[in-house]
Amino acid sequence: MDFSFTVWIPLLPLILFVFLGLTSGSIRPKISGYIGTAGMTITTLMSYFVAYQYFFNRPAGSETFEKIIAFNTVWLNLTEKLQINLGVLLDPISVMMLVVITTVSLMVHIYSIGYMNGEKGYSRFFSFLSLFSFSMLGLVVATNIFQMYICWELVGVSSYLLISFYYERPTAVAAGKKAFIVTRFADLGFLIGILLLSFVSGTFDFVSLTDPQGALITQGSSLTFMGLSVMTWALVLIFMGGAGKSAMFPLHIWLPDAMEGPTPVSALIHAATMVVAGVYLVARLFPLYVFAAPDALTIVGYVGGITSLFAAVIACTQNDIKRVLAFSTMSQIGYMMLALGVSGYGDHHGLGFMASMFHLFTHAMFKALLFLAAGAIIHAVHSNFMTEMGGLRKYLPITHITFLIACLTIAGIPPFSGFFSKDEILTAAWEHDKFLFFIEYAVAGLTAFYMFRLYFNVFWGKDRHYHHTPHESPLVMTGPLMFLAAASMFTGFIPFSSLVTSDSKPFESHIEWMIAIPSILIGVIGILVAMWFYKKENGISEKMAGGLKHLYKWSYNKFYMDEVYLFVTKKIIFNNISRPAAWFDRHVVDGTMNGIASVTNRTSSGIKGFQSGQLQKYGFVFVSGVIILVFTFIYIWFN
């Protein structure tokens, strides 16, 4: 099977971006929306075709899924040995990501046709969506770590552009800048990590980097720095980049603010695809983590675990529905990171890896669904705050049902997909690290609680006073909801362990009921508690909040992480580093330069009279010179 046509999967959105960007304003906005969606449909169909060919139509007799370089071209030829290529690498995780990205992106495109209807900058929106799709697809099919880095930054740019899409709103602009700066800061670590890694290995290429029999893994590097091997440093720094993009604690502060963007963008970028880039990065370099730097992998696992708990606690007290979903995203990505952290390599040891990819897949579906449904709710009531909602189930039947499905999925209730992937993660954690395992149990309960808190607050309880009677969205918006709801319900039955595994060899996995049943019970308890608290307004929740006043306050204020950042940046860095640096720059560096300039200035203004341009003056000087010379010679001659 020749896969070289896959190069068009990322290229088509790029062409669309350029086309829509250039024609915005000259063709009708509606048309550009349709063109963008049509292009995305083609890309999606190509991805499905690739996935089908790759997974179910492989050459007879081969046990493993080979890594296929479908396309490769030299982009920068720096030296004989150092080249940067651009290409398409197909292996189980990249093919799976192609499916995830194109599916969610297509749904978001369709949904946006309805959601963004009549907004200013409609075609700009679609061109940015295409740019994002291009960069994300380029990221997942990257053949080498540098291509990944390029696309990684492009993804950051498109995220920035889309967060500050409503650029007339100061909060949106601030949120865009925050997201860009925080992730850029994290990417600094990523870049240093890449350079260290390529310094040790002499290559950027993923296939040779992650070959378990390769020189890098079997021999490693004897270099050490501050007690840790250079490999560990490199991988920890690369993980820093991943943590920034995936909103892991403590680099998560940009994600809640990113909700300033239009809701379809939150669904596409800040829930389903871009934020899992960090997980994908670790998964992509997984053999390196496992064999060359197990310490780094432990860090990954613990950062994931802490983030998932931290975010779940915050999500319980937020009132903005998009922020609840944002923290839930953080929490779920924490799950995925944790699953990678507790994974080994090969067969059943690689359960965590498989579970992480499985959860990535199911999470993309149900989280996109949650966000799109939240968008439909916001569209109907023109508010983001659940305190201004209630009793919406009568008005928004389709949104209600799909939202309920998504909530059950994320709460891990069988037979919805979240149950299966979460169960695999819990099993992997149980086998590897009991502490993380119990954290995840707690998070599972909290997840069920806060999702159903949201659900009951929005769809049950008393009717609020609405500006106009909320009405269901048009089919162009509910269609994607229904599709994603179906995906959330059934993707759990995909036999992931025979498709996407750490060593590309299928293995048998089955549900551990000893672990699954308690987790279902915890989920159900969470749901029941939320129902008891919020189904009718009975004041229990307020009493609870009063009883746990401090915890509530801390959680409500997101553990003051924003304030900590502000304190560190404004009080410490600005005062102690930036200000002296600015003073030094302004007074010493600029002073020296200004001094030189003013000396030159004064000298030249002193002597500029000589160059008057008056020929007669020059002539006078010339003649005087001649006369002086003549008299001098005469004097010398006669003495």
Next chain:
Amino acid sequence: MTAVIPLHYFLIVSTLMFFIGIYGFLTRKNLITILMSVELILNSVNINFVAFNRYLFPGELQGHFFTLFIIAVAAAEAAVAIAIIISVYRRFTNIDVERVDTMKH
């Protein structure tokens, strides 16, 4: 031929003429005066030529011919210069060298 005028009398006159010419050339602002100063310089040289020829090489004529040649060239030069001065005057309505500076800017 008793009361012969000595050679250095001629030379003094020509030197005076030369420096008067230089002075006028450097200080006058009027193009016509500058042209006249140039003529003075040329003629001081002519006097030198003629005087040296007459006193040092009486049997020869190169100095005389050279003088005639210079007079011819100077006449041509004056014609060209005055033509230029006239067009300058038409263009700027004055012939002050300090104010005819369009090309400088």
